[in-house]
Amino acid sequence: xxxxxxxxxxxxxxxxxxxxxxxxxxxxxxxxxxxxxxxxxxxxxxxxxxxxxxxxxxxxxxxxxxxxxxxxxxxxxxxxxxxxxxxxxxxxxxxxxxxxxxxxxxxxxxxxxxxxxxxxxxxxxxxxxxxxxxxxxxxxxxxxxxxxxxxxxxxxxxxxxxxxxxxxxxxxxxxxxxxxxxxxxxxxxxxxxxxxxxxxxxxxxxxxxxxxxxxxxxxxxxxxxxxxxxxxxxxxxxxxxxxxxxxxxxxxxxxxxxxxxxxxxxxxxxxx
Amino acid sequence: xxxxxxxxxxxxxxxxxxxxxxxxxxxxxxxxxxxxxxxxxxxxxxxxxxxxxxxxxxxxxxxxxxxxxxxxxxxxxxxxxxxxxxxxxxxxxxxxxxxxxxxxxxxxxxxxxxxxxxxxxxxxxxxxxxxxxxxxxxxxxxxxxxxxxxxxxxxxxxxxxxxxxxxxxxxxxxxxxxxxxxxxxxxxxxxxxxxxxxxxxxxxxxxxxxxxxxxxxxxxxxxxxxxxxxxxxxxxxxxxxxxxxxxxxxxxxxxxxxxxxxxxxxxxxxxxxxxxxxxxxxxxxxxxxxxxxxxxxxxxxxxxxxxxxxxxxxxxxxxxxxxxxxxxxxxxxxxxxxxxxxxxxxxxxxxxxxxxxxxxxxxxxxxxxxxxxxxxxxxxxxxxxxxxxxxxxxxxxxxxxxxxxxx
Amino acid sequence: xxxxxxxxxxxxxxxxxxxxxxxxxxxxxxxxxxxxxxxxxxxxxxxxxxxxxxxxxxxxxxxxxxxxxxxxxxxxxxxxxxxxxxxxxxxxxxxxxxxxxxxxxxxxxxxxxxxxxxxxxxxxxxxxxxxxxxxxxxxxxxxxxxxxxxxxxxxxxxxxxxxxxxxxxxxxxxxxxxxxxxxxxxxxxxxxxxxxxxxxxxxxxxxxxxxxxxxxxxxxxxxxxxxxxxxxxxxxxxxxxxxxxxxxxxxxxxxxxxxxxxxxxxxxxxxxxxxxxxxxxxxxxxxxxxxxxxxxxxxx
Numbered sequence: 001x002x003x004x005x006x007x008x009x010x011x012x013x014x015x016x017x018x019x020x021x022x023x024x025x026x027x028x029x030x031x032x033x034x035x036x037x038x039x040x041x042x043x044x045x046x047x048x049x050x051x052x053x054x055x056x057x058x059x060x061x062x063x064x065x066x067x068x069x070x071x072x073x074x075x076x077x078x079x080x081x082x083x084x085x086x087x088x089x090x091x092x093x094x095x096x097x098x099x100x101x102x103x104x105x106x107x108x109x110x111x112x113x114x115x116x117x118x119x120x121x122x123x124x125x126x127x128x129x130x131x132x133x134x135x136x137x138x139x140x141x142x143x144x145x146x147x148x149x150x151x152x153x154x155x156x157x158x159x160x161x162x163x164x165x166x167x168x169x170x171x172x173x174x175x176x177x178x179x180x181x182x183x184x185x186x187x188x189x190x191x192x193x194x195x196x197x198x199x200x201x202x203x204x205x206x207x208x209x210x211x212x213x214x215x216x217x218x219x220x221x222x223x224x225x226x227x228x229x230x231x232x233x234x235x236x237x238x239x240x241x242x243x244x245x246x247x248x249x250x251x252x253x254x255x256x257x258x259x260x261x262x263x264x265x266x267x268x269x270x271x272x
Numbered sequence: 273x274x275x276x277x278x279x280x281x282x283x284x285x286x287x288x289x290x291x292x293x294x295x296x297x298x299x300x301x302x303x304x305x306x307x308x309x310x311x312x313x314x315x316x317x318x319x320x321x322x323x324x325x326x327x328x329x330x331x332x333x334x335x336x337x338x339x340x341x342x343x344x345x346x347x348x349x350x351x352x353x354x355x356x357x358x359x360x361x362x363x364x365x366x367x368x369x370x371x372x373x374x375x376x377x378x379x380x381x382x383x384x385x386x387x388x389x390x391x392x393x394x395x396x397x398x399x400x401x402x403x404x405x406x407x408x409x410x411x412x413x414x415x416x417x418x419x420x421x422x423x424x425x426x427x428x429x430x431x432x433x434x435x436x437x438x439x440x441x442x443x444x445x446x447x448x449x450x451x452x453x454x455x456x457x458x459x460x461x462x463x464x465x466x467x468x469x470x471x472x473x474x475x476x477x478x479x480x481x482x483x484x485x486x487x488x489x490x491x492x493x494x495x496x497x498x499x500x501x502x503x504x505x506x507x508x509x510x511x512x513x514x515x516x517x518x519x520x521x522x523x524x525x526x527x528x529x530x531x532x533x534x535x536x537x538x539x540x541x542x543x544x545x546x547x548x549x550x551x552x553x554x555x556x557x558x559x560x561x562x563x564x565x566x567x568x569x570x571x572x573x574x575x576x577x578x579x580x581x582x583x584x585x586x587x588x589x590x591x592x593x594x595x596x597x598x599x600x601x602x603x604x605x606x607x608x609x610x611x612x613x614x615x616x617x618x619x620x621x622x623x624x625x626x627x628x629x630x631x632x633x634x635x636x637x638x639x640x641x642x643x644x645x646x647x648x649x650x651x652x653x654x655x656x657x658x659x660x661x662x663x664x665x666x667x668x669x670x671x672x673x674x675x676x677x678x679x
Numbered sequence: 680x681x682x683x684x685x686x687x688x689x690x691x692x693x694x695x696x697x698x699x700x701x702x703x704x705x706x707x708x709x710x711x712x713x714x715x716x717x718x719x720x721x722x723x724x725x726x727x728x729x730x731x732x733x734x735x736x737x738x739x740x741x742x743x744x745x746x747x748x749x750x751x752x753x754x755x756x757x758x759x760x761x762x763x764x765x766x767x768x769x770x771x772x773x774x775x776x777x778x779x780x781x782x783x784x785x786x787x788x789x790x791x792x793x794x795x796x797x798x799x800x801x802x803x804x805x806x807x808x809x810x811x812x813x814x815x816x817x818x819x820x821x822x823x824x825x826x827x828x829x830x831x832x833x834x835x836x837x838x839x840x841x842x843x844x845x846x847x848x849x850x851x852x853x854x855x856x857x858x859x860x861x862x863x864x865x866x867x868x869x870x871x872x873x874x875x876x877x878x879x880x881x882x883x884x885x886x887x888x889x890x891x892x893x894x895x896x897x898x899x900x901x902x903x904x905x906x907x908x909x910x911x912x913x914x915x916x917x918x919x920x921x922x923x924x925x926x927x928x929x930x931x932x933x934x935x936x937x938x939x940x941x942x943x944x945x946x947x948x949x950x951x952x953x954x955x956x957x958x959x960x961x962x963x964x965x966x967x968x969x970x971x972x973x974x975x976x977x978x979x
Contacts, residue, residue, distance in 0.1 A: 061561060092563035104558035106551045110668050117551045121563030123544055127572060130543030131536050137543075144544070149673045162670045184563050295760055299727060300799050304734020306808045311738045317799070336772060416779050418786075463964045469778050470714050471963050474914065478960040481911070485953045602907070606790055613783055646794035652787025656780045657772045 013074055014039055014188050014220045015060070015096070020069030020084070022052075022059055022244075029055045030066070030244045037188060042214060042221040044231045047241035048264060053224045054101055056241070057192055061098050062088035076187050093121040097181035098190035101224070103173050107166035111157055111176055114165050115148035118183025151179040154216070155209060171202045175209070182217065189213070191223040195230055203227055207234050232256065240264065281333045288329035293322040335658055378527055382520045390523050394591060396631040397526040398584050401533045403611040403623040405580030408537060410609065411617035411666070412546060413573035414553025415465075416473040418605055419480025423578040425487065425600040426456050427585020432500040432595050442506035442590045446583065453582020454575045461574035465567055480605060487597040499596025503589050522591050529587065533580060538620050540576075542669045549573050550618070603645065610648045613655050616662025625663055685823035686944040687937070692828040692897070694936020695835035699890035700913030701920070701928040702842065703762075703883025709859040709923035710879050712778075713770060716785035718887060719910015720792035721762050723903065725888030726807075726895040727796060728754035733808045747810040747896065754888045762884025763877055765792075771873075789906075797903040804902045807895040827897045838889055839929060842882070846925065851878055859923065908952065915959040921969030930970060 015037040022030040029052045037043050045053050058064045060071050062083065071084040075095045083091050092098075097118070106114050123144055129137045152158045155175040160168060165176060174194055181189055194210075195203045207230050214221055225231050231238065232252045240248040240261050248258040255261055300317040304310075382390045402424065409417045427449040434440040434448070464475045487494045494500075505518045506525060513521065540546045548569045551559040560566045589595050607630070615626025630651075634644040655662060700722050707715045732750040741749075769788045773781040811827040820829075846852040851874075857865040858875045866872050894909075895901045916935045920927025938958065943951045962969065 063557065063561070087565075088557075088560040089563050089565050092561060097563075098561055100558065100561075104555050104561075106554035106558070108554060108666075108668070109547070109550055110670075112671055113547055113550075113668060117547055117559070117562050117564070120544060120548055120551075125544040127540065127545055127576065130545050131539050133539060133543075141544070145671050145673065149671075161673065164668070180562060291764070295757070295764060296799070298731045298757065299724070299796065302731050302735065303800065304731055304738070306730070306734050306737060306806050309734075309738045311735050339772075414779070416782065467963060467967065470712075470782050471967055473779075473782060474714065474918075475960050475963045477911070478956045478963075482953055482956045482960070485950070485956070489949050489953070603790070606786060609783070609786070642798065643794070645790055646798065649787045649790030649792075649794060653769045653784045653791065656776070656784040656787070657769070660776060660780055 012038055015074070015222070016070075016072045017060065018070045018072075020056075020059060020066045020071060022055055022064060023067045028244060030059065033069070033241075033244075033246055035239055035246065037220050037222050039220055040214065040218065041236045042210065042223070042234055044235035044238045045222065045224050045241060046226070046228075046231055046238060051241040052244040053241055054192060055244075057098060057190055057224065059084070060091075061096060061190065062086050062091040073188070089121065092184055092186075095185065095187040096190060097184040097186035097188075099174070099177040099181055099192055099194060101192040101196065103170075103177060105165040105173055105176060105180075107164065109165060110162050111152060111165050111168060111172075112145070112148055112161040114176055115151050115179050115183045116144050118151070118180045119144045119148060122185060148179075148183055151183045152176075154182065154213065155179040171198055174198070175206070178209075178213070182213065182219075186219060189219050189221045191221065191225075193224050193226060195225060195227045200229075203230050206230070210234060281330055281337075284333050285326050285330035288332075289322050289326035292325040292329070293318055296321050339658055375531070382523050387516045387519045390519050392632070392635050394519070394523050394526050396628055397523075397530050398588060398591075399608065399611060399631045400530050400624050400627040401526075401580055401584050402608045403615065403627045404533050404537050404620065405577045405584070406608050407612050407615075407618065407620070407623045408540070408549070408580075409573050409577035410612055411619070411623070412541065412553065413549040413570060414469070415570060415573060416469060416476075416609075417574070417577065418473045418477035418602070418609070419460075419483070420476075420577065420581055420608055421600045421602070421605040422460075422480040422483040423453050423456055423581035424585040424588065424604070425483055425597070426452050426578075427582030427587075428589040428595045428599070429487065429494060429500075429585070430582070431586040431589040432503050433494075435503050435589075436500055439504075441504060442586070446586050449582045449586035450579050453579040453585075456582070457575035457578025458571055461571050461578075465570040465574070477602065477605075480600075480602065484597050484600050487600070494597070497596060497598070499594060499598075501594040503593045503595070505593060506590050522587075526587065529583065534620060534624070541618075541620065545569070545572065553618075607645075607648060610652050612662075614651055614662055616664040616666055618666035619662060619664045622662050622664030622666070629663075681822050682944070686940045688824045688828050688832075689944075690937035690940030691933065692831040692936070693940060694916075694933035695832050696890040696894050696909075696932075697913050697916045697935050698929045698932025699835055699838065699886045699893075700909060701916040701932045702839075702886050702925065704914050704917040705920070705922055705925060705928040706855070706879050706883050708917070710855065710862075710876060711770070711774075711781075713781050713785065714914065715770075715880075715883075716782065716910070717765055717769070717788040717792055718883065719906035719908075719913070720789050720796075721758050721765070721884045721906070722887035722891045722909055722913075723901070723906030724761055724792065724796065725754045725758040725884075725891030726901045726905065727800065727891075727903075728757045728888065729892035729895050730805060730807055730901060733810060737808050743808075743810050743812050746808075747892075750810065751889060751892050754892050755885045758884045758888030758891070759881040761792075762880040762887075766877060766880040771876075789910075793903050793906065800903065802903065804900045806900050807898070809899065810896040827893075831893045831897060834889065834893060838886060842886070842925070845882075851875070855879060911959070912955050915955055915962070918959065918967070918969055919962050921971035924969070924971045927969055927971035934970075 013036055017033055017035040020030060020033045021028065033056060045056065047053055055064065059066045060083065062085070065085040069084065070082060072080050073083045073094055073096060074080045081094060083094065106117065123140050125137050125140055149158060149161060152161055155178055157172055157176055157179065160172060165173065168176060178191065178194065195206055198206060210221060211234070213219065235252055237250065238252055238255045239246050240255055240258070242264045247264060248255055248261045250258070297318060300321050301314050303312040303314065381393060406417065406420050409415050409420070430449045430452045431442065431445045434445050460476070460479050464472050467475060488497050490496070506521060508521060548559070548564045551562070551564060552566060552569050556566060611626040611630050612623055614630060615624070616622030630648065634641045640647065700718065703718050703721070704715060707713060707718070729750040732753045733746050736746045736749065765788055769784045770781050773784055811830050814826050846855060854865065854870045854875050855878065857868070857870055858872055862872060912935065913932070916931035917928045918931070919934055920929070920931025935955065935958065939951060939955060942954050
């Protein structure tokens with residue numbers, strides 16, 4: 001493994017996944033998955049429902065521990081880290097922040113506070129500091145508020161800053177999740193079906209937003225998405241997953257011409 | 273339309289009252305003496321029950337309908353309605369003078385009221401702090417601790433035993449009590465915190481019972497069910513004072529502790545730590561995925577709640593000068609939980625109101641004192657069904673944005 | 680050996696009652712994932728109903744065994760009605776509330792019922808008439824197995840077999856199993872979930888009532904507070920066996936009964952209850968899925 005790491009330890013990669021498998025009892029949800037994300041890339045992971053895409057996200061963010069394989073993250077500063085089996089909060093602290101397929105905001109907190117949660121791991125006020133509220137704490141607190149507000153403006157939610165997140169419209173909730181993830185200062189943003197439930201116009205806006213965010217924050221993006229139009233026009237590279245395996249990979253054009261992908265998507269019978 | 277609705281509700285209430293009268297008939301009406309082989313019939317109870325449940329069922333149905341309609345309506349609204357009262361209370365221009373006034377009234381209380389009244393108020397203040405402590409664990413962090421009273425016992429026995437064996441005074445033990453509370457909080461907290469909500473509740477209940485049973489059975493350590501008496505009251509620079517003065521003194525000590533607790537919890541609530549607790553309560557997985565160390569946040573909430581309970585235990589032992597395990601039963605935990613639930617989980621003001629209501633009303637409405645626990649139980653059910661946010665809905669801070677920096 | 684047998688059968692009868700109560704916890708948890716905190720109180724109410732019926736009929740001079748039979752039937756019916764009503768009042772309006780809300784409501788209900796019985800009856804212990812006669816043919820076992828122990832064991836066994844048949848073969852039993860596995864799917868295929876939930880409470884409460892009457896007759900006295908400890912212990916049994924699993928609840932009840940019986944018989948009786956709580960805490964912390972339960976993967 002050490003050898004493996006040295007070999008890959010260059011700034012051409014932010015995330016490398018090697019040979020990752022995940023078993024639930026007898027069920028093999030992921031099977032020998034290899035995947036790389038390079039700096040500044042937008043990589044899409046697509047595949048039919050139940051192919052194992054979200055399981056894959058859970059495996060690389062520490063929610064599940066993969067049964068086999070190695071996941072290595074390459075933070076902007078510091079050494080590469082093996083992150084399979086690492087606790088979820090540490091993965092986030094390392095610089096990989098995610099959103100959820102079924103939106104998981106904190107409903108009785110305001111939009112701004114939701115983003116402020118993202119700042120938690122970049123700040124350090126403790127119980128004593130919070131109670132005494134000295135100048136250091138006040139400064140840090142103001143910084144958290146300002147930074148979080150800035151994130152809200154990036155996703156166009158600044159006007160709704162003090163609304164409870166449970167009262168936001170659906171599309172705004174999805175964008176709020178992205179702002180919350182951005183607030184943790186990630187080098188890799190993991191988006192789980194960000195366009196789900198959006199209309200074409202909203203999807204287009206989302207796409208522009210992701211492009212803007214990538215430029216501005218120098219962040220790489222790995223996304224799971226079903227909206228093919230968005231995936232094809234947004235991604236630099238695509239991985240196609242079926243039954244827990246990567247069945248095809250390449251540029252959008254290459255992938256869309258791959259007969260295996262066409263079969264998986266159109267559900268052609270083998271004998272047809 | 274309205275009339276038809278009322279008739280529908282009356283009909284429903286009639287059916288409910290017949291059902292409940294039938295249900296409670298044997299237990300309300302019949303009393304048996306199996307030794308003397310006699311039976312007492314108390315038919316009047318049935319009449320009370322029928323009439324009472326008719327009225328209650330009628331109100332229940334109307335409120336339930338209103339609740340469900342309200343929920344359906346709220347789903348369509350995006351802006352939350354805020355009541356005039358809570359708007360008034362949250363405006364610092366009014367809130368500050370109001371708080372100052374309240375404090376003045378509280379400070380002057382022992383000068384105008386009898387020792388008996390002051391004593392009752394001291395007990396109520398103890399429950400204010402216990403409520404605020406449990407509010408951190410249950411209200412903010414969402415960890416349902418059903419063994420909270422165990423930490424209260426830890427504080428009380430810490431003082432009682434140190435006082436008995438080493439003659440240590442109240443002021444010396446008070447900080448030790450806090451440390452012991454935090455220590456036990458972490459000790460018991462550590463193994464249970466990875467459990468899910470309802471399991472955590474049961475395990476803390478188990479721990480609470482174990483501590484009480486050990487205190488009851490391990491006589492060599494705790495003097496068993498007979499408890500420890502003649503505990504010293506708080507010292508005041510070696511001055512001896514009368515029982516009446518002691519009550520006043522105790523009152524001011526409690527008042528200071530209450531102010532301190534309110535200050536601490538209010539500041540924590542809107543801090544980095546408080547936000548982490550709230551996030552934890554709302555969604556554990558998302559919370560951890562956003563970089564918050566769940567275990568640490570939970571331990572902090574658990575330990576802080578335990579610290580406050582333990583402090584109150586020391587005060588309780590000094591106030592009553594006698595303690596035994598009977599003061600630390602599950603019912604006590606349930607009572608404190610009822611305070612938090614009634615007041616509003618997460619709301620500091622609400623918990624204070626809840627403590628006063630549940631502690632003072634039964635004292636002053638003597639007729640009710642027998643029904644105290646019955647009312648507590650009913651309150652918990654009613655609040656959960658009709659007003660889960662409690663008397664005072666916890667509100668989040670509205671932040672001022674430094675637009676220049678954000679620009 | 681005789682002492683061992685005595686402890687063995689003592690544990691078995693004690694465990695059978697735990698199992699009867701535990702079944703109610705496990706069935707309700709299996710279907711709505713709620714720890715029905717008021718379940719111990721239903722058991723207590725069952726015992727009180729038994730006492731009241733027995734008291735009235737004794738005053739009228741009926742024979743013991745027929746009193747026992749009638750007390751059991753009336754107590755089962757009434758407890759079932761209580762269980763049904765409690766669900767309608769305290770849990771049904773909270774079907775869509777956050778997870779802790781019904782649990783808090785259940786705790787409130789438990790306190791309410793305890794105090795209701797205390798105020799309507801008495802705070803003191805009430806003597807329970809001896810309804811179980813000493814049978815002659817039991818004499819040669821009397822050194823280690825009393826008639827009432829045997830009676831409890833046999834009755835529990837019959838009730839549990841009946842329950843198994845009900846769950847396995849009746850329409851409602853199938854609907855229950857379906858709802859326990861996936862409530863939404865069950866609803867989609869036409870199961871009336873409200874009815875299933877009500878039925879679960881009714882059955883669970885009936886079983887608890889049987890336990891209440893049997894224990895009342897066995898121990899000889901009851902009061903309003905007996906439901907708390909019995910409830911916690913039965914819940915321990917349910918968790919021990921794997922909550923949601925019906926055979927698990929029976930196994931858990933028996934294991935707990937034996938464990939208590941042998942621990943108090945061979946070690947010390949001072950800490951009998953501490954022992955049950957310790958077991959509860961240890962099981963929940965180290966093996967929350969219980970002996971027969973399956974660990975479920977967390978859904979994200």
